[in-house]
Amino acid sequence: MRVYSLIALASAIYAWKIADGEISVNEKVGIIDSSSFTAKQPAKKLEFNTNQILRVKFNLGELSEVPNQVFVQLIDSSDNEAVFPVQVRNSGRSKVSIESKTIPLSGDVSMRLLIGAANSKDVVDIEIGSLNILSSASQKSKRDLQLHSKPEQFHTFNSEAKPAPIALVAIFASAIVASLAVLIFMWNNEGMLNLRFLKTSLSSLPQTIFLASIISIQVLFHYYYLGASIFTVIKFMAVLLPALAYSSLKIFPVIDSRILSSKN
Structure with a gap:
């Protein structure tokens, strides 16, 4: 059982005056059972069953400041709990309706009232009653227990991407190389590509480094895809x-000079 400072509890009760407190068990036909409570005297134990509605209402009186944290807390014998917000009007009238399907508890359950405000140090945490919730009333509840650890979750991820079959890769690679060869042949026939100067161009060290660097980077990306x-x-x-970068700085001036000489 929780122990509270009597001085703190007395000051909190004085700050938030609780009057006309009532807990009732309701059905469609009306009230089945009810009991009143005060800040110092909790209500009697009520029995709660399936398809019933639990209503808690009370009056905080004239409020200089409306509390922004008002809850009814239900706690069972295993310290599992469920918390329900209370609607508070400016007049101080407060109420909450709790359906049986939203209560994930069963057995003997204590009811507590929690009241607080952001700009106030006074907090109310008092017992207002108790319930005997039949197990059939909580079996239909789909609401998770609050403020407790959840079961461990296991995630299933998609399988890792695998490289395409070697035969398929060879077919596509051959098609690309063949297309490039046909393109070079057509350019050469149209005079757009002069292969006679290829040997002269590659004899220059910067141009050879430039071409080798481009090819090496492409090969490196390929190995990274395979798992490097x-x-x-x-x-x-x-x-x-x-x-x-070094080879680019060396060959670009040569290319510019060739373009200028061809224009002249």
């Missing part, structure tokens, strides 16, 4: 990128 670690890729890129 990112750290391995970074190591090789640390060498290839400076080489690519």
Whole structure:
């Protein structure tokens, strides 16, 4: 049983005056049973069954400040709890209706009233009654227990992506290489590509480094897709990128000079 400071409890009760408190068990035909409560005297134990509605109402009197945290808390013998917010009007009249299907508890359940405000240090946490909830009333509840750990969850992820079959990769690679060969042949026949200068171009060291760097980067990306670690890729890129930058600075002026000479 919880122990509270008598001084703190007395000051809280004085700050929030609770009057006309009543707990009732209702059905469609009307009230089945009810009992009144005060800040110092809880209501009698009530029996709660399936398809019934539990109503709690009380009056806080004239309020200088409407509390923004008012709850009815239900706690069973295993310290499982369920909390329900209470509607408070400016006049101080407060009430809450709780259906049996929303209560995930059974057996002997104590009822507590929690009242507090953001700008006030006075807090009310008092027992207002108790219930005997039949097990059939809680079996239909789909509401999870609050403020307790949930069962461990196991996630099923999709299987990792696998490389395509080697035969299929070979077919697509052959098609791309064949298309490139046909394109080069057509360019050469149209005079758009002069392969006679290819040997001369590759004899220049910067141009050879540039072409080798481009091809190496593509191969590196391919190995990364096949499972190479990112750290391995970074190591090789640390060498290839400076080489690519150096060769670019060397060959671009040569290309510009050739373009200018061809225009002249």
